[in-house]
Amino acid sequence: MPISFVHDNAAVRLDLPASKASVEIYLYGATVTSWRSNGGQERLFLSEKAALDGSAAIRGGIPLVFPVFGAPSDHKDAPKAVEHLAKHGFARTHRWSLSSDDSTSESSSEDRVSVTLTLRSSELPEVASSWPFETALEYKVTLTPNALRCQLSVEHLSTSTGGEMPFQALLHNYLLVPDSTKASVHGLQGQTCMDKLRDFARSEVQDAEVRPAGEAMDRAHRFADEGREPGDVSLHYNASLVDDPLGRMGKGVEVKRSANLLDTVVWNPASEGEKGIKDLASGDWKSFVCVEPGAVQGFLRLAKGQKWQAEQTLEAW
Numbered sequence: 001m002p003i004s005f006v007h008d009n010a011a012v013r014l015d016l017p018a019s020k021a022s023v024e025i026y027l028y029g030a031t032v033t034s035w036r037s038n039g040g041q042e043r044l045f046l047s048e049k050a051a052l053d054g055s056a057a058i059r060g061g062i063p064l065v066f067p068v069f070g071a072p073s074d075h076k077d078a079p080k081a082v083e084h085l086a087k088h089g090f091a092r093t094h095r096w097s098l099s100s101d102d103s104t105s106e107s108s109s110e111d112r113v114s115v116t117l118t119l120r121s122s123e124l125p126e127v128a129s130s131w132p133f134e135t136a137l138e139y140k141v142t143l144t145p146n147a148l149r150c151q152l153s154v155e156h157l158s159t160s161t162g163g164e165m166p167f168q169a170l171l172h173n174y175l176l177v178p179d180s181t182k183a184s185v186h187g188l189q190g191q192t193c194m195d196k197l198r199d200f201a202r203s204e205v206q207d208a209e210v211r212p213a214g215e216a217m218d219r220a221h222r223f224a225d226e227g228r229e230p231g232d233v234s235l236h237y238n239a240s241l242v243d244d245p246l247g248r249m250g251k252g253v254e255v256k257r258s259a260n261l262l263d264t265v266v267w268n269p270a271s272e273g274e275k276g277i278k279d280l281a282s283g284d285w286k287s288f289v290c291v292e293p294g295a296v297q298g299f300l301r302l303a304k305g306q307k308w309q310a311e312q313t314l315e316a317w
């Protein structure tokens with residue numbers, strides 16, 4: 001079966017047996033927790049200490065950030081409507097539903113399989129007090145032998161009683177790496193970097209590669225020129241520097257995205273930062289670099305009845 005339920009029905013799994021590619025998505029948060037590309041190599045980091053019982057956001061994989069990135073107070077321009085939201089919003093901390101559309105033959109073939117999950121804010125009683133809009137989220141995940149496509153749609157329902165809906169969104173990819181001190185992120189040169197760990201200081205990225213190199217990094221990047229597309233960003237494992245004698249991991253992961261995801265956040269807590277994160281085990285910081293496409297500087301706005309769509313494709317190379 002290309003689509004099955006796993007982990008006591010808490011997650012859905014897609015399989016492409018011929019290529020040994022697979023993906024697992026927890027309904028809680030619609031969080032992708034495992035992506036194995038061609039040959040079966042895992043590409044995402046998932047903490048051994050991650051809560052998988054719906055008691056907290058899942059540490060690892062691809063948590064979905066919506067409708068605010070970080071704490072509302074991180075944003076000078078945060079609209080009143082997001083003021084009472086939890087860090088990274090509510091999408092990652094609620095159980096989504098499986099859409100019935102994926103039972104069609106279109107959603108699965110020998111080299112492609114998809115599933116769609118949905119979440120409606122009006123069905124989440126505890127969100128109603130902090131989010132005055134009726135929002136319908138749809139998340140389609142498509143697996144092909146060497147890539148994972150994640151499509152997010154945000155609809156501000158016409159039945160909503162609020163005015164324009166302000167929001168941010170981001171795909172918080174925890175990319176598995178053989179050694180984060182050796183890994184580098186390419187494609188950010190010339191972008192303006194906003195450094196959360198240096199009081200949100202701004203500077204231009206001069207180098208062709210950005211390396212966490214063992215120091216905590218928490219930065220959002222975007223081109224300063226209005227309307228300039230972000231382009232693709234890639235994570236390089238720098239395999240020649242790390243212990244991967246069989247070369248099983250390949251060279252890295254390419255992060256492609258729709259042009260409306262203008263920001264790329266790069267995050268690694270390093271050894272110091274990791275100590276404050278209870279669902280990371282000691283040394284986990286060496287196993288991932290987060291490369292996160294999103295729209296997180298300033299707020300997008302949707303009028304009632306409007307839909308916003310964005311997507312990323314991760315490709316192993």
Ligand code: TA6
Nearest residue numbers: 057070087088172218265267292
């Ligand atoms: O994407 C980077 C970031 O916003 C960091 O500031 C860091 O806090 C990280 O996300 C993880 O956040 P979490 O709420 O999952 O601990």
